[in-house]
Amino acid sequence: MRIGYGRICITPEESVPIAGMGNTSKRMSTTVLDDLYATCLAFTDDADHTVLLFTLDQLHANKEWTDPAREAVAKATGVPASHVMISHTHTHSGPDMYNEKEESIARYGAMMIARCAQAAAEAMADRAPATMYTSTIETQRMCFTRHYEGQDENGKPTGHRGVADPTLQVVKIARDGKQDVYLVNWQAHATFNNGYTRYDISADYVGAMRSQMESLTGGKFAFFQGASGNLAGRSRIPGEEAAHAYDEYGYALADYAIQALKTLKPLADGPVQLLSDDFVVPVDHSDDHLLEKAKEVVALWYKTYDTKASRELAEKYGMTNYLHAGGIRTRALLPESVDFHIDGFRAGALAFVCAPYEMFGINGMHIKENSPFDRTFIVTSCNCLHGYLAADSAFDYQCYERDYRRYPRGTAERVADAFVTLLQKLHS
Numbered sequence: 001m002r003i004g005y006g007r008i009c010i011t012p013e014e015s016v017p018i019a020g021m022g023n024t025s026k027r028m029s030t031t032v033l034d035d036l037y038a039t040c041l042a043f044t045d046d047a048d049h050t051v052l053l054f055t056l057d058q059l060h061a062n063k064e065w066t067d068p069a070r071e072a073v074a075k076a077t078g079v080p081a082s083h084v085m086i087s088h089t090h091t092h093s094g095p096d097m098y099n100e101k102e103e104s105i106a107r108y109g110a111m112m113i114a115r116c117a118q119a120a121a122e123a124m125a126d127r128a129p130a131t132m133y134t135s136t137i138e139t140q141r142m143c144f145t146r147h148y149e150g151q152d153e154n155g156k157p158t159g160h161r162g163v164a165d166p167t168l169q170v171v172k173i174a175r176d177g178k179q180d181v182y183l184v185n186w187q188a189h190a191t192f193n194n195g196y197t198r199y200d201i202s203a204d205y206v207g208a209m210r211s212q213m214e215s216l217t218g219g220k221f222a223f224f225q226g227a228s229g230n231l232a233g234r235s236r237i238p239g240e241e242a243a244h245a246y247d248e249y250g251y252a253l254a255d256y257a258i259q260a261l262k263t264l265k266p267l268a269d270g271p272v273q274l275l276s277d278d279f280v281v282p283v284d285h286s287d288d289h290l291l292e293k294a295k296e297v298v299a300l301w302y303k304t305y306d307t308k309a310s311r312e313l314a315e316k317y318g319m320t321n322y323l324h325a326g327g328i329r330t331r332a333l334l335p336e337s338v339d340f341h342i343d344g345f346r347a348g349a350l351a352f353v354c355a356p357y358e359m360f361g362i363n364g365m366h367i368k369e370n371s372p373f374d375r376t377f378i379v380t381s382c383n384c385l386h387g388y389l390a391a392d393s394a395f396d397y398q399c400y401e402r403d404y405r406r407y408p409r410g411t412a413e414r415v416a417d418a419f420v421t422l423l424q425k426l427h428s
Contacts, residue, residue: 001269001348003130003173004042005181005220006122008115010056011035012108012201017099019059020092020191026305029095033193033200034207036094038116039222040073041181042123043347045272050079051345052120053352053379054086055222056112057203060381061088061097069113070383076117077124083274085343085354086116087382090225093193093202128175132350133264134375139166139256141242142249143188144235145361147399162230162393163362168253169226169377170260171267171350172219180219184209184257185377187226187361188233192246205233208250209257216258226378227364229357229388230401267374270348275426277418281340284331284408291332293317297325324403330387331406338406340386340415344422349374351426353419356384360391360401363416370420372427389415 011032018027036057044050052073066086074081095108145162169185190204203210206223213221233249234241243249294317301310301322310322319325343354351373357380364378388401389412395402 001046001130001272002044002127003175003181004123004125004127005222006040006042006119006126007037007220008119008122009035010038010112010115012095012104013111014104014107016104016108017096017102018199018201019094019096019098027199029201030199031201033093033202036091036201036203038112038119040116040119040123041222042120042127043272044127045270047271049272050083051272051274051347052077052079052084052123054084054116054119055224056086056088057091057206058088058094058097059090059092060385063384065097065109065112066383069116072113072117073120076121079120082276084120085345085352085379085382087224087354087379089190089203089206089223090228090381091190091202091204091206093198093200093204126178128178130173130175131269132267132348133172133174134267134350135170135260135263135265137168137170137256137260139168139253142166142233142253142256143231144233144240144242146189146230146232146236147397162360163365164231165227165361165365168256168260169375170257171375172261172264180217181222182213182217182219182257183222183224183377184213185224185226186253187228187231187364187378189228189231190225191232192234192243192249202246205246205250205253208247209254212251212254213257216254224377224379225381227359227361227380229360229380230391230394230399231361268349270346272345272347273426274343274345275422276341276343277422278339278341279418280337281407281411282337283334283406285336287328288332290317290319290328294319294325294328297322298329320398320403321400323400327404330404334406338386341384342415342418342422343383344419344426346373346426351376351423353378353423354382355380355419356382357386358388359416360389360394360412362391362393363389363412366416367419367423371423373423376423
């Protein structure tokens, strides 16, 4: 197998709305805390089959951006667009790619697409014979469920019985005559630098971890966001925070990764193959009857960004909050069902699950536990975004991932099982 690495800066060159919180029109960037990057890995086997895997320091992006980027990469490299996977590290301090009203986003998007093509060309030119090694390490107090089981002032259940995945997965790629490459798969939201009062562009803890890993190893680094739909690096329970700053958390994760490198085991070489699957997923239209009232709540929120007033109006109409109202509005605009496309590929004994949504931790653990491969990376927010697929247990509790859902209960488990089937086909 030959593996190449390319990376290029995609830091905005002007002020842009920052993603990750609802009030992006009032959160325009003013400073750059640390740079954003587009990183590309090129995997090529001895039959010259190639898959290009990107990880971008962005929250996520819809197909209106990722499809043109994949086409631009295909034109620059000759690799089919279907074999270009574009994932995101999920920083909440990068450009808001959904803010179409801001001309700065259109300019940024054009730059991002062009630079993805450059990073891919660099990765293709950088390919060299490679041997892969892998390890895992169980972290301590580094991953939490974002919501915890409790009750509100009226005695209604809140949060949910979430399961945190403490496993940090590491792969070392040793390449002939080239720098080593270190891949990390982790499942906590990158949300340390968020909030309405922060105006920094930042890769969040991913940037700090990258800097630390490359400093300590002398190699190159790529981070892949795992099943983080309900997981974060900090708990909402007082006194349970793992770290108080993005760099502190990133350095701590790097220390764990360095420890894991002491117990590496080789991964078998083999083919580079990609398989995809399409199936129909019904949309949850059970609360379409609340659409007009939901529009009223959403309008109030976007006009005032008054959390208390918006929540009170939502509760008056039988909704949880403005996010619940936004979910109702989104679902009502969707058809009765959507075509759900998933991708998975193998590079020898290393498998990648490319999920076009935010996956809950328990569903990611199910896939890893049932994968036939020696190492399986869960890569989310890839190529498209279908929002949250809340795990079954979340439907018994109030949490915004359930409120903001698009699909009915059981969809997350159905898609997770489809990924397991896809991996089994790849393996055989």
